[in-house]
Amino acid sequence: MTDSIRDELAGTLLRRLEDGSFKVGIIGLGYVGLPLALAVARAGFAVVGFDINTTRVRELNQGHPGIKHIAAAELASAIEARRFSATDDFSRLDEPDGLVICVPTPLTRNREPDLSFVVRTAEAIAKQLRKGQIIVLESTTYPGTTEEVIKPILERTGLKSGVDFYLAFSPEREDPGNPHFETASIPKVVGGDDPEALRIAQAFYGKFIVKTVAVSSTATAEAVKLTENIFRSVNIALVNELKLIYAAMGIDVWEVIEAAKTKPFGYMPFYPGPGLGGHCIPIDPFYLSWKAREFDITARFIELAGEINTAMPRHVVDRLAQELDRRFGRGLNGAKILVIGVAYKKNVDDMRESPSLRLIELFEQRGASVDYHDPHVPVIPPTREHAALAGRRSVGIAAGVVAEYDALLIATDHDVVDYKALVAEAKLVVDTRNACARSGALADNVAKA
Known part of the structure; x- marks a missing residue:
């Protein structure tokens, strides 16, 4: 792919962010994904929420957030304005311009990282991946996960990061129930797999987050989150x-x-x-x-x-x-x-x-x-x-x-x-x-x- 075509893909995403036609997909609708989805919807963008839990999908579409500190009125407003809908149909992952991964990253019984949710999500995205999308991982993980785990799975499609699609990491910073801070008021650290990915990711989060903080790589962004919690x-x-x-x-x-x-x-x-x-x-x-x-x-x-x-x-x-x-x-x-x-x-x-x-x-x-x-x-x-x-x-x-x-x-x-x-x-x-x-x-x- 020539530089002009690559620049055209990035330019299209940036223009859609500017004119409000950028469509967002949030994968995982729990304590991280749902507040993020509502913050994006509040900024005027259409959001499709993906979750494997069919019961949760049904309840969300009926206006029941299922999380105590999230107001049902806000969810209902987003649904009524046609800015939020939930689905368990992962064949629709090609619809959004940007996909944000908010799935669990637990430990095994031996206290080793369990990336099974992340891997399965990346594999689901790979089946539907198209040119011109940006994929952002928010799930907390060790430095190197975005580059060493997510990227190879996506590139097995034949599409290349930084050429055909864009890849970034931005750690979630949710604090459930905190009355002083919510998703939009907490500065967002962002690291890209390449300069264009960083630029697009910053432009995306900048539409609904008070401040973005750019770092030099996805691994650095991953390390920031671990440092905060350690x-x-x-x-x-x-x-x-x-x-x-x-x-x-x-x-x-x-x-x-x-x-x-x-x-x-x-x-x-x-x-x-x-x-x-x-x-x-x-x-x-x-x-x-x-x-x-x-x-x-x-x-x-x-x-x-x-x-x-x-x-x-x-x-x-x-x-x-x-x-x-x-x-x-x-x-x-x-x-x-x-x-x-x-x-x-x-x-x-x-x-x-x-x-x-x-x-x-x-x-x-x-x-x-x-x-x-x-x-x-x-x-x-x-x-x-x-x-x-x-x-x-x-x-x-x-x-x-x-x-x-x-x-x-x-x-x-x-x-x-x-x-x-x-x-x-x-x-x-x-x-x-x-x-x-x-x-x-x-x-x-x-x-x-």
């Missing part, structure tokens, strides 16, 4: 370890953090918890430590942080068992435990990698009977690692119910929960989030973990 993982591991040390000394780590964060420079507060949850922090660091072994480098700091954070659920269970023994002279076997909160963080319905699921399993392994209460998660959905818990339902906490349990464990500090009422009725409350102290529910039956 930073959080390591610092959370640090405060989790400090929690154990200070507790042995009779010092409240939460009080320490509150005082330390008054320093206006050189310190940033991170908070301990019952374990890591969410789609990024528990997973992403291991993508880099796995890739580092290819270069004969052991990511000791990253792996140590992972070990500390992974050990937290077991520490919490041990702590609750100690309190039961100390206060009532009994162990976990036969105890009735109520877990408060199973979402991975406060005020959302997101269950991905939630430490509460591991906590429930550990309690039951030690003979306890476990219920949970979560106003945002009425039923535990199916998960890969905790399949046996799927279908369990949240119990109510009306007056008289809480007193039936031997202990309550606060695993997620949802704002809608009345912690003072819980403490007033419970025999024992073990708090992993400092929720009781923050709400002024200070009592002798509260212990921190």
Whole structure:
């Protein structure tokens, strides 16, 4: 292909972005893909959302987002304006000018990257790939994935990146339930497989994102995302370890953090918890430590942080068992435990990698009977690692119910929960989030973990 034809393909995409006729395809309509699709639709572009889950596709087309922090009114508005529709028909992947991949990148049981969703998506795109499309991967992964995994699959069609189609990586930066930031207000890092791909990708995101940040390659963009999440993982591991040390000394780590964060420079507060949850922090660091072994480098700091954070659920269970023994002279076997909160963080319905699921399993392994209460998660959905818990339902906490349990464990500090009422009725409350102290529910039956 001559330079003039290649320039014509890029020019066509850029013109369509300018006149609003650029059609967008979002593959994966979960916590990343759906907010992105609605942000694109809000900017005036037509979006086709692709998902393998036929039930989800049907519900989305009926106006039900299925994600608590996404307003049904916004989805309905996009559908009514004919700017959004969902489909499970992947033969339509040739329709959009730009395709954005937002599929999961979990870990295997051996903590190695599982790129099966990414690979299958790339193979589906390859079947329909046409000249003049741009494909952007947003799924978090190790440096080199776009170039070493996605690109070869697409180029097996005979079409070439930078010649017949364009390829880029732009890491998602979603923070479900964050009232201060949403998709359009979070700067977007973009790396292209070639200069034209970068130019087109920046033009695309620039239509609905407050700011784009260009980097030199797709691998650099992939590394940016991992760096952001490893930073959080390591610092959370640090405060989790400090929690154990200070507790042995009779010092409240939460009080320490509150005082330390008054320093206006050189310190940033991170908070301990019952374990890591969410789609990024528990997973992403291991993508880099796995890739580092290819270069004969052991990511000791990253792996140590992972070990500390992974050990937290077991520490919490041990702590609750100690309190039961100390206060009532009994162990976990036969105890009735109520877990408060199973979402991975406060005020959302997101269950991905939630430490509460591991906590429930550990309690039951030690003979306890476990219920949970979560106003945002009425039923535990199916998960890969905790399949046996799927279908369990949240119990109510009306007056008289809480007193039936031997202990309550606060695993997620949802704002809608009345912690003072819980403490007033419970025999024992073990708090992993400092929720009781923050709400002024200070009592002798509260212990921190």
